[in-house]
Amino acid sequence: MSNENLELKKRQILSSQVDLSKFNSKNFEKATDEEKAQQEVMGESTTFFKDGMRRLKKNPLAMGSIVVLALIIAIIIIAPIFVPYSYSDMITVNGVRDKSASNLGMFEYSNAEMKYMESTGESLFPHIFGTDSLGRDYFIRVIYGTRVSLSVGIVAAIMVLIIGLIYGSVSGYFGGKVDMIMMRIVDIIYSLPDMLIIILLSVVLKEVLASKIKGTALAALGPNMISMFFVFGLLYWVTMARLIRGQILTIKNSEYVLAARCIGTKDGRILRRHILPNCLSVIIITTALQVPSAIFTESYLSFLGLGVSAPLTSLGSLANDARGAMQSYPSRLVIPAVIICLIVLALNLLGDGLRDAFDSKLN
Amino acid sequence: MLKYIGKRVLLAIVSILIVSAITFFAMNAIPGGPFNKEKATDPAVQAELESRYNLDKPVTTQYVLYMGNLIHGDWGVSLKSGREIWPDITSKFAVSAKLGISAMIFATIIGIVLGSIAALTRNKWPDRLIVFFTTLGTAMPSFVLATLLLLLFCLELKWIPVYNSSNPNYILPIISLSVYPMAYITRLTKTSMLDALNQDYVRTAKAKGVSRVKLIFVHALRNALIPVITYLGPQIAYILTGSMVVENIFTIGGLGSAFVTSITNRDYTTIMAVTIFLAILMVVANLLTDIAYKFTDPRIDFNN
Numbered sequence: 001m002s003n004e005n006l007e008l009k010k011r012q013i014l015s016s017q018v019d020l021s022k023f024n025s026k027n028f029e030k031a032t033d034e035e036k037a038q039q040e041v042m043g044e045s046t047t048f049f050k051d052g053m054r055r056l057k058k059n060p061l062a063m064g065s066i067v068v069l070a071l072i073i074a075i076i077i078i079a080p081i082f083v084p085y086s087y088s089d090m091i092t093v094n095g096v097r098d099k100s101a102s103n104l105g106m107f108e109y110s111n112a113e114m115k116y117m118e119s120t121g122e123s124l125f126p127h128i129f130g131t132d133s134l135g136r137d138y139f140i141r142v143i144y145g146t147r148v149s150l151s152v153g154i155v156a157a158i159m160v161l162i163i164g165l166i167y168g169s170v171s172g173y174f175g176g177k178v179d180m181i182m183m184r185i186v187d188i189i190y191s192l193p194d195m196l197i198i199i200l201l202s203v204v205l206k207e208v209l210a211s212k213i214k215g216t217a218l219a220a221l222g223p224n225m226i227s228m229f230f231v232f233g234l235l236y237w238v239t240m241a242r243l244i245r246g247q248i249l250t251i252k253n254s255e256y257v258l259a260a261r262c263i264g265t266k267d268g269r270i271l272r273r274h275i276l277p278n279c280l281s282v283i284i285i286t287t288a289l290q291v292p293s294a295i296f297t298e299s300y301l302s303f304l305g306l307g308v309s310a311p312l313t314s315l316g317s318l319a320n321d322a323r324g325a326m327q328s329y330p331s332r333l334v335i336p337a338v339i340i341c342l343i344v345l346a347l348n349l350l351g352d353g354l355r356d357a358f359d360s361k362l363n
Numbered sequence: 364m365l366k367y368i369g370k371r372v373l374l375a376i377v378s379i380l381i382v383s384a385i386t387f388f389a390m391n392a393i394p395g396g397p398f399n400k401e402k403a404t405d406p407a408v409q410a411e412l413e414s415r416y417n418l419d420k421p422v423t424t425q426y427v428l429y430m431g432n433l434i435h436g437d438w439g440v441s442l443k444s445g446r447e448i449w450p451d452i453t454s455k456f457a458v459s460a461k462l463g464i465s466a467m468i469f470a471t472i473i474g475i476v477l478g479s480i481a482a483l484t485r486n487k488w489p490d491r492l493i494v495f496f497t498t499l500g501t502a503m504p505s506f507v508l509a510t511l512l513l514l515l516f517c518l519e520l521k522w523i524p525v526y527n528s529s530n531p532n533y534i535l536p537i538i539s540l541s542v543y544p545m546a547y548i549t550r551l552t553k554t555s556m557l558d559a560l561n562q563d564y565v566r567t568a569k570a571k572g573v574s575r576v577k578l579i580f581v582h583a584l585r586n587a588l589i590p591v592i593t594y595l596g597p598q599i600a601y602i603l604t605g606s607m608v609v610e611n612i613f614t615i616g617g618l619g620s621a622f623v624t625s626i627t628n629r630d631y632t633t634i635m636a637v638t639i640f641l642a643i644l645m646v647v648a649n650l651l652t653d654i655a656y657k658f659t660d661p662r663i664d665f666n667n
Contacts, residue, residue, distance in 0.1 A: 191378040193645040196638050197385065199607075203626055203634065204389040296504055303506045303608055304623055316506075323510060323612070327518045334514075337507040345502035 052281070055357040062353025065346035072343065076147050084125050085137035087144040088311035091127075102135040103329065129335055133325065141313055142335055148314040149295050150343065152225070156232040156294035161287050163233060164240025169271055171241065172248030183245070186238045198231045198297065202306040205230060222309030228301060232294060240286055247279040281358035288354050292347040299340055315340045368654060375650045382642040383433075387426045390631045438636045443628050448636045452618065456640070459610065459617035462536055463602040467595070470541035471548060475591065478552025479584060485557065493549060500546030506608040509539035513612060536613045540606060544598050548591055555587040562586070589656070596652020599645060 046054070056062055085091060091098045093112045100110040107126050109117070117124055129138035171182040205227030251257065252275065260270050276283075295315075301307050302316030313321075315336040322332035413419045420428070432439070438449040481493040512535045516522050523532050559565060560583050568582050607619035614620070618637060625633035 187374060188378055188381060191374060191646060191649060192382055193642050196641055196645075197382070199622075199626065200386055200389060200634065200638050203629075204393055207393045292502075299504055300506065300608060303504075304611075305627060316504075319507065319510065326510065326514055330514055330518075333510055337511060340507060341499075341503050344504075345498065348502055349498065 048280075052354075052358040056353055059353045059356065061349045062357070065350040065353070068342065068346045069350070072146065072339075072346075073150070076143050076150070079143045080140065082125075083137070083140050083143070085127075085140045087136065087140045087313070090135040091131065091137060098135060102131060102133050103325075104131040106130050106331065129331065130329075132321070132332065138332060138335070141318060142315075142339065145313045145315045145318045145336060146339055146343070148308055148312060149298060149316070149340070152228065152298045152314070153291040153295040153347075155229060156236065156298075157287050157290040159229065159233045160237045160240050160290050160294075161283065163237035164286075165244055165276075165283065167237065168241035168244030169248055169276065172245035173252060173267065173271055173275065175249075175252075179245070183242075186241055189235060190238045190242075192235070194235050195297075195300070197235060198228075198301065199304070199306065201231045201234075202227045202301060206306070222312065224301070224306055225308050228298060228307075232297075236290070236294070240283075240290070243282050243286055244279055247282050248275055251275050251278050284358060285351060285355045288347065289351040292344040292351070295340070295344060295347075367657065371650055371653055375646045378646045379639075379643050382646075383430060383639045384426065386635050386638045386642075387429060388422065390635050391422050391425070393631065433639065438640075439632045441625075441630055441633050443625075443630045443633070448633055451621070451633075452636060452640055455616060455618045455621050458615060459606055459619055462533060462540065462610070462615065462617060463599070463606055465533065466537045466540035467544065467598065467602060469537055470545040471591070471595065473541075474545045474548025475552050475584075475588070477545075478549040479556055479579065479587075481549065481553040482556035482560065482587075483579065493553075497546035497549045500542045501550075503542065505539050505543060506612065508542055509535070509609045509612045512539055533615075536606075536609050536615060539609050539612075540602060544594075544602070547594065551590050551594055552587060555590045556583060559583040559587045593652060593656050596648050596655070597645075599648040 091110070091113075093110075093116045098110055098112045100112050104110060104127055106129055108130060109124065109127070110131075113124055127137050127139065129142060132138050132141065167182065167186075171179045171186075202224060206223045209223035209226055257270060257274055260274050265274075298307065298314060299316030299319070302314045303320045305317075305320065307317045307320075308314050318336040319333055319340070322329065322336070326333050410419070418425070429439075436449060438447070438452065440446065441448055441451070477493050477497075481490045484490045516535060517524070523535060565578065565582055568578055573582065606617060607623050609615075610617045610620035611623050618641070622634070622637045622641075624630075625637065
């Protein structure tokens, strides 16, 4: 401070001695806009998030995946509003169950519907994917199946995120004996054959839960769904916990954490404010890749008949139901199969894109 | 070294015990016992039956007895067929193992070849083509692939008969089982190959004038295969669980389809036996890979 003051004073003294006759009014003109523009800082300082997003936007595959996913999500939200059919009930014409409406092809109408349209002149909403063997509109069933599959994936990913985050950060931050014991537990869960345990617990919980949840709000989900979430929560968090622990172990020893500890910051606050934001990239990437893997598992279980309870459906159980009449109605099998592949592919590509964009080690 | 192996073996035993305990207690938690029929049995007969099969004892005692029997090769009796489970498991496992091992060999060879090609033609069209197909391969559940293959080759083109019990056709099941691991191995080989090609020892070899073929296959590939080895062991788990669906679709009478059938039949003793059997298999496979991994890569520190 004192130095600056001194300099200022000196300059002031000097300035009084400057020969003003050397300058004319031109020297004191206001700067033009162009000159001002030159002084402006062009490159805005980027945050970690902005930088990553910029890189992500340059990745055509990832952006394409986002578009595909956004489209799918938009369709499954909007379509049930204007498709007048129900996913669980037979098609009705004029309030009467239409028995001729089963096994229709794409955009076909049943005899009863044709008669109705001829007699009244109004046109009915087309069966875009036809109908299934029970006379239910297949398009709306696919929409609901996609809804179920996607929500299973997202809910599972969030559960894995929460459990893994808490477990991993506690284990990594406290270290020592706590870490040792917590990580041995993770080792054991990690070495369990997950698919077997999932199938087994699905079988058991289905039997045990079925009687318990009868009549409650959970009954709509069905015991299979609940047991599936239960199993995801029980088994799939270990990878997340391991990753977060590894990250925290490195960040824990950095200088800014030491500085925070020196000024007496509490453990919880250090974890929340200093350590976790720096693990964010790993957390985002792993969560993004968790969604397709959960969708995969759900479709397997549904395919084995351990999925959601009828009449609710998922993409896996739609494919399973279509297997019986595969030869006569191949489209019923191909449609859910293609949608599963599309969703998983898009999510995988998005996850890879996020990794390329946000993982600082790769840059 | 020995300490590491000992620790791993201990962990494996604990895992097997935990899986078997989960399986046993979970199965016991299901309401209804094996002798609870719709028709009421005479209470004396019921009690006699229960005491013969030790069902009157506490569950923990039953578990200890069950595990003791397992070690002696007595895996119990199927609730549905009434036959011994163990001979069934071994005969069906032979079928599954044949399928799984063929698929694994197929996947490994093709995967390594494709991965090497992709690494060597990086950013050219063969690489792009391979990347496209591997991305597709990892996004396709095996049951989707299996049903689509069945639909295309058996029902539409009629190249392969749908089902032939005396001489089952293994081509389609092997393809549907191997696509996912193949895609994964290709990706792994590609990345580790690219990594290896940038290493100093490869540059030195190149400077010494080693031929391109020898450089790739002797110097780079050998080191690039380490991640592939670590991937292969746990993949046995995938092959066995994946085969549940594939065996079911192609009606191959392996362990996987037996498991699925026992689930749909609610044959709890068979579910339990198959789960424990597969779990032991997977844990042992993981254990062996871990140990093999430590042996193949001298850089790995045993104390850590």
